[in-house]
Amino acid sequence: MSRKPSSGLPAISSEDMCPVCKTIRYLNKDMEFLINPECYHSMCSNCVNRLFNDGPNQCPYAGCHRTLRRKGFRSAFFGDLSVEREVDIRRRVAAVFNQAEDDFETLRDYNNYLQMVEDLTFDLVSGSDAARRAAEATLQQWEAEHRADIERNRKAGREADEQSRRRLAAEREAARQRRVEALREAEEEKRERARSREAELDSLAKGEVVSAGGPAGGAQQRVQLKRRGQAAVNAAAASAAGTGAAAAAADVGRLSIRGLKEKKAPAPEGPYDPFGGMDFVPSRYKLHDGLSHPAIDKYKADPGHITGGYNFDDYTARALYEAFAGLAVFVEDEKEVGIGLSAGEVATISAGMIAVGDKMELD
């Protein structure tokens, strides 16, 4: 607007003159202003090249002692650089404080959180020096402490974006399909009408008297109406299905966000335990190798036992196990025995088992 030449000479505003080299747009049509988000002092691209091509340098504005780099310069999106700055700050804060509502237990918590973020943003944008520094510190601390969370939320956000983008695309595609379909139908109808008209003309030419309300014409009209009605029904059904699908898609989208609530990442898998966390080392006695008893000694030399792989240590382990099995077991404390069986039932069953068990030991 200000660039428009008004009466006579072009108005030289800040936008048309580089504050550093004082070049005016009148002399350089392609003049482009760049800013650096360090200090938001704008200057023309020539100045940037001149000053910063050889590495970092101080901002040429009087009183601004920030060191700027060539890489940080970009053209401003907003004409008003204070807006540009605020948007940048907001973007930065939003990237760090990126929790979603679902991350919070209650809506109140979420609102409190939003309030806190907004206060912080305000301090950064237009707070006093001290407030700004404090806000900056808070921001950095939060970023450092919640790096993993932030990354996760960012990913989830991207996924949600992706999903909504896909849903929109699907909707657009469906709409396009509907339009094409409608167009095709209209075309069809038009052709049909022309055909029926021709037929009418033909019959007229043949001398048959058919009035518009006559039986044949009526029938044709009815057919056409019917067809149109059918098409409408079809379209309704299709759209219903479409919205259903859209709703389902939306559901999926929401689900993925709701899933964020579970803050706990799956516990890292420990090393594989081949024993599945069990251990049968007896706690009440110690098992020694090569325990012996006169009753079994004669079998220890028996080739039948040795060759077949009979293990005498298994036998002694079992004998000891059974000797100690009932110790420190108090029936009172073990009312719940077995699977929902009372002690009485167990006794009954085991009595039955003992009865048949003797027979079983024979083979």
Next chain:
Amino acid sequence: MAVTMTLDPIEQLNEDEKRKYIKGKKLGEGTYANVYLGHSRQDPSQLVAIKKIKVQQQYQDGMAPDAVRELKYLRELHHPNIISLLSVFSSKDQNLNLVLEYLPLGDLEMLIRDVDRVRYGAGDIKAWMGMLTRAVWFCHDNFVLHRDIKPNNLLIAADGEVKLADFGLARSFADPGRRMTANVITRWYRPPELLFGARHYGGAADIWSVGMVFAELIIRAPFLAGNTEVEQISLICKHIGTPTEDNWPGVTRLREYTVPSEVVPVWGKEAYMGRFGAVGADGVDLLVRTVALDPKKRITAREMLEHRWWRTDPKPTRKEDLPRKSGGGAEEKMGADLKRRNGILEDEANNSNSRGAKVARKLDFGQGK
């Protein structure tokens, strides 16, 4: 309540237990047992398999020994990798009903055989073997011999956990001097000491079967599939080595020791690498130890679990991620697995005239000392 008044306390208990479950459709029917799908009356979502054991001709005056064994040991053994027995009751015609945990995903054999549709790797084998070995270790540490370990007795739960089932041939470790039958364990998985008729054996017999399952998981076909005992022995001699006095002192004095005249030296680890190398050198090392001819030199279940293979890469697959059979058929498979007689192969069960049909059934009850 008029009916219940007449029942004695034990019958009342039985009735209560029976009422807890509702029997559903039949999953399988066999000569030995019928298997039904059922669910708990209280919580219809809790599915169970009800194995209804038929009254058998041979054992008219008592319960069938298989059923007794199964009952006896499943009652005692509670482990994530062993099928759990939820309840027992008898139905009106004195049939025994075992209420077992429902395992809907079929068995390991299905996965091994379905070469086209099921693909698995070393991590999956490690996970399965881990679960199997834990189950066997648990049995042995509780002094129970399973005596029928094979892929179709390894059922798969809904969460992918492998569960050792079918304790119809199980027994507790015998006391010294007590003879056990050598006619147990399905032939392809039967260790040489049983093939040679040893009557005093230990947990090492089960370990051989575990080794055979291990080999089968890798090559996706039974490793040593003999049609007769004699052929089984000759296959062992050919692929593992001939048992001699050198590698197995005393073996020649076993009752039914017969080996082919051509003596094959025991193969070293390198010989297995070509065929079983998929599980790595450590896996092959473990396999070779499980198929040691002399049961005294065979690795024990505990030693297996202490082997370094479990700690080397690849890590065992998490049970949720293990490959599973796609499509149906799994339910029927559980029915078929549970109804089958113990210790025999499927085709023999169907063809009772074949020579091997009665092999594993010769359990000499009442004839011992």
